[in-house]
Amino acid sequence: MRPGPHEAKPPPARVRRPPAARVAIVQGAYLVAAGLWPILDPGGFMKVTGPKFEGWLPKGVGACMANIGAALGAAGLRGKVARELRILGVSTALSFAAMDFWYAGLRRRISRVYLLNGITQLAFVGAWAFAEWRESRDGRRLPEAAFA
Secondary structure, eight states: OOOOTTSOOOOOOOOOOOHHHHHHHHHHHHHHHHHHHHHHOHHHHHHHHOOOSOTHHHHHHHHHHHHHHHHHHHHHHHTOOOHHHHHHHHHHHHHHHHHHIIIIIISOOSOTTHHHHHHHHHHHHHHHHHHHHHHHHHTOOOOOOTTO
């Protein structure tokens, strides 16, 4: 039965995204924004992070970051984050955190502002672990076929 002109339509059902999808969206947005920054505003990027001797390097790393972020964000918006993308999210965060803490913290070769990025990346690792725990606890995550 269709509602008449004076009848209110029921509100659309609200679907809550799984925890991993929410993490993928947030990490994806962060990586896209951080990745595009040195491409779109190299001067502003270097004012905050310090001078770079190889101008192409932050742009190349930024492009890779933005591409990874776009893939994570797209999967998150779709609501289904495959295991491979979960691994990509965690391994990307761990890689950036390791580089940031090694070169900004221990070696002091790059600006200490990179330590903030390292902390953010570790927060993403924690968010992925929490999402995995929540989904396994709630029984939301279905096993994936090995060769599907």
